[in-house]
Amino acid sequence: MSDQVTYAGVEAGAELAPVTYQVTRLDLVKYCGASGDFNVIHWNERIAKSVGLPDVIAHGMFTMAQAGRFVTDWAGPAAQVTEFGVRFSSPVVVPDDDVGGAIEVSGQVEEKLDGNRIALALTARSAGIKVLTRARAVVRLP
Amino acid sequence: MAINPDYIGKTYPPSAPYEVSRVKLAEFADAIGDRSPLYRDRAAAQAAGYLDVIAPPTFPIVISMAASAQAIVDPGLNLNYAMVVHGEQRFSYSRPLMAGDVVTAQVTISDIRTVGRNAMMTTTTEISTVDGEHVCTAFGTLVERAGAG
Numbered sequence: 001m002s003d004q005v006t007y008a009g010v011e012a013g014a015e016l017a018p019v020t021y022q023v024t025r026l027d028l029v030k031y032c033g034a035s036g037d038f039n040v041i042h043w044n045e046r047i048a049k050s051v052g053l054p055d056v057i058a059h060g061m062f063t064m065a066q067a068g069r070f071v072t073d074w075a076g077p078a079a080q081v082t083e084f085g086v087r088f089s090s091p092v093v094v095p096d097d098d099v100g101g102a103i104e105v106s107g108q109v110e111e112k113l114d115g116n117r118i119a120l121a122l123t124a125r126s127a128g129i130k131v132l133t134r135a136r137a138v139v140r141l142p
Numbered sequence: 143m144a145i146n147p148d149y150i151g152k153t154y155p156p157s158a159p160y161e162v163s164r165v166k167l168a169e170f171a172d173a174i175g176d177r178s179p180l181y182r183d184r185a186a187a188q189a190a191g192y193l194d195v196i197a198p199p200t201f202p203i204v205i206s207m208a209a210s211a212q213a214i215v216d217p218g219l220n221l222n223y224a225m226v227v228h229g230e231q232r233f234s235y236s237r238p239l240m241a242g243d244v245v246t247a248q249v250t251i252s253d254i255r256t257v258g259r260n261a262m263m264t265t266t267t268e269i270s271t272v273d274g275e276h277v278c279t280a281f282g283t284l285v286e287r288a289g290a291g
Contacts, residue, residue: 021175034166034173035204040224051224052287060228061203065174068199077180077190081199085232085281134230137199 004076007116007141016074016107016120021066023058023092024100031062045096057091063103063131064088067122070105071137082117083138092126101126116141145261145286146220147254149213156246157209159272164195164241171198184241197239203231205239206267206280209247213265219251221263222286229262229283236276244272252281259288 028042037059040047048056064086071081094101103126110121122135164182171181179186180196187195214221239245246269253264267280 027173027175030173034170036208039226041227047224057227061200061231062174064231065176065198065200069174069176069178072176072178072199077178077186080235080238082235083233084199084235085230087230088228091227 004078005074005141007112007118010109010112010118010141012109012111014109016070016109018104018106019070019073020102020104021069022100022102023062023066023094024098025056025094025096027100028056028058028062028094031059031065035059035061037061053091055093055095058094058101058103060086060088060091063092063124063126066103067105067124067132067135067137070107070122071120071139074107075139075141078142080140081137082140083136085137086122086124086132086135088131089133090126090129090131092131103131110136113138144220144256145254145263146218149216149219149251150254151251152213153248153250154209154212156248157205157212159244159246160205160208162197162239162241162243162245166204167195167197167201167241170201170204174198174200192238192240194241196241199233199235199238201239202233202269202278202280203282205245205247205269206249206265206282209249209267210265210282213249213251221284225287226284227287229285230264230281231283232281234279234281236278239269239277243277245269245277246272247280253283257285261286
């Protein structure tokens with residue numbers, strides 16, 4: 001967890017340092033169990049390919065969760081997320097090896113809002129392709 | 143073979159009460175790789191101003207998705223779940239979910255539309271405590287991809 005970010009200390013336009021999160025088949029199995037989403041495309045390569053996907057893909061919500069970590073780790077423990085939305089533009093492909101896929105998240109302070117809130121514009125890429133678009137979080141800061 | 147548009151506006155009954163537990167929050171945080179103590183250490187959560195450990199921002203999907211199962215398995219809706227991918231997701235929070243919360247989720251199908259060869263369905267899920275306090279609204283869009291054949 002990072003230091004606490006304050007409203008007064010944030011400037012519109014500031015860039016947040018990018019972070020890369022790895023995702024392996026084991027991560028997806030754990031996420032299946034923790035989330036209750038056992039859709040076969042997240043763990044069964046045979047069925048994933050039979051329905052036209054390149055391979056097993058990560059849950060969109062796993063990818064969104066990584067963007068959430070990015071926001072809350074940056075903002076600090078006293079921050080509170082009030083809005084968080086994403087569009088899943090492309091799947092995160094997770095090959096059956098020990099490396100898996102990678103999700104690189106970056107962000108920028110889009111604007112300062114009233115009520116000590118800020119809007120963050122987020123970007124997530126995997127294998128060079130945008131996997132989240134229109135990703136935005138509103139955070140209330142101390 | 144498309145999603146039945148007659149279901150736009152349909153609201154399902156509230157889900158059975160769901161009790162948010164510390165063990166589940168820690169399990170979910172582990173599964174997303176998030177090591178924040180706010181999700182597993184009560185003292186750390188209290189130091190940040192909460193009564194108990196809180197949920198990561200995407201945790202409400204566990205509750206909204208379980209409630210959405212009512213719609214997904216509704217035979218009249220005609221959704222082919224094997225062809226479904228998640229299109230969009232948004233949450234609007236009054237506060238974080240917290241261990242000890244007992245909540246229900248009420249799902250409304252807010253939109254069904256066709257985009258190219260795909261069908262899309264948007265649901266709006268209100269998550270509130272059994273005492274009627276709003277915690278979070280989840281807006282989810284599922285995309286049913288057209289088959290190869």
